[in-house]
Amino acid sequence: MWQLYQFPLCPFSRKVRLLLSEKGIAYELWRENPWEGRDEFFAMNPAGRTPALHDPERGKTLSDSRAICEFFEETVEKNPLISGTADQRAEIRRLIALFDESFYGDVTGPLLYERMKKRLILRQSPDSRILREAMRLAHDHLYYIDYLIDNRPWLAGSTMTLADLTAAAQISVADYLGGIDWSNHDQARGWYAVIKSRPSFRPMLSERMEVIQPPRHYAEVDG
Template identity: 50%
Template sequence: MRQLYHFWLSPFSRKVRLVLAEKKLDFELTAEPVWERRDDFLLLNPAGEVPVLREEDGTVLCDSSVICEYLDEVYEDEPKLFGSDPKERAEIRRLVAWFDGKFNREVTDHLLGEKLLKRFFSTGTPDTKVLRAGRTNGAYHMDYIGWLFERRNWLAGDHLTMADLAAAAQVSVIDYMGDINWSKHPRAKDWYMRIKSRPAMRDILADRQASFPPSSHYAELDFE
């Protein structure tokens, strides 16, 4: 069976998990403590980063963008997550780059980095200024999600695409930590409730870490 090396709160690992689930592809999860820099894992990915996907034929794929495009090309059954024409693909890729890059850099890195990763890497205590910046930036991004969803059926157009999965991967991490005030972002909440109810989200909503529990509403489909 294919194997996904992941970290449970890595948005990029979550993005690949969502693609695999939407494609209905069986896989096993292997939690990878990247901070240990295991030799066996470095042989799979010299960058020492998750996610890494090992296919059933032994093919090893690294980097979430590479993995997701590979899966969409090789497993062509619906849904086609990167669209069917050049204009649609351009908009999907623009939004994927937004969430993988801008959202992750301005929001997730600040909040996850300060709240959790500093603990794992033993690099100090959370910086309240960085946390405040992450939450402020997050509000702007949630407004943008709401703006997109007001004008489209899904974030990139009429149907679910990779843009929605990339966004859901980031948002689910922030929501796990309880850093979204949903009452201020009703349209973004409508979008998230919609994607949260998809079967592909079930395993992600079941994620738990005893030493770092989720927000009280994390797994609820109807939430405040």
């Protein structure tokens, strides 16, 4: 069976978990703290980042969340998540990059550094100026989701795609870390509530990262 090396608040691992579940692919969760720089993990993924997927029976290893998702999209027919015409697939991939790069760089990355890495590893206090800026930028991204959902039922069009799973994975980590203020984002909140209620999403909402607690609304499916 596939072993997924990840930690609970890794947004890229969450994306892969959602895709695996939606496609009905069985996997085990293996805990990896990439900041510990374990040699065995670098042997699996020279980039030293989570997620990595390893199948010991077949001696196969995959890494990089987008490469992993494309692999299963190509090899498992069930529930296509990068589907449609070439134009539609380009739109899905554009949005995946927007959330994996811009949202992560603006919001999830700084929140993880200030609220998780500083607490767990560096034993420092978070910088409130950086937290405020991340929360301000989160609003800009939520406004963009509001705009998309005003025009389409899902982020990339008429069906749920990997763009929705990618955005929800990033947002869920930011939400866990208290970085999301949902007021005035009715469209984004409605879209997120639908994703949150999917069977693929529920197990993640009940998991906790040591020491760090999420706000009360985090795991509420109608929250």
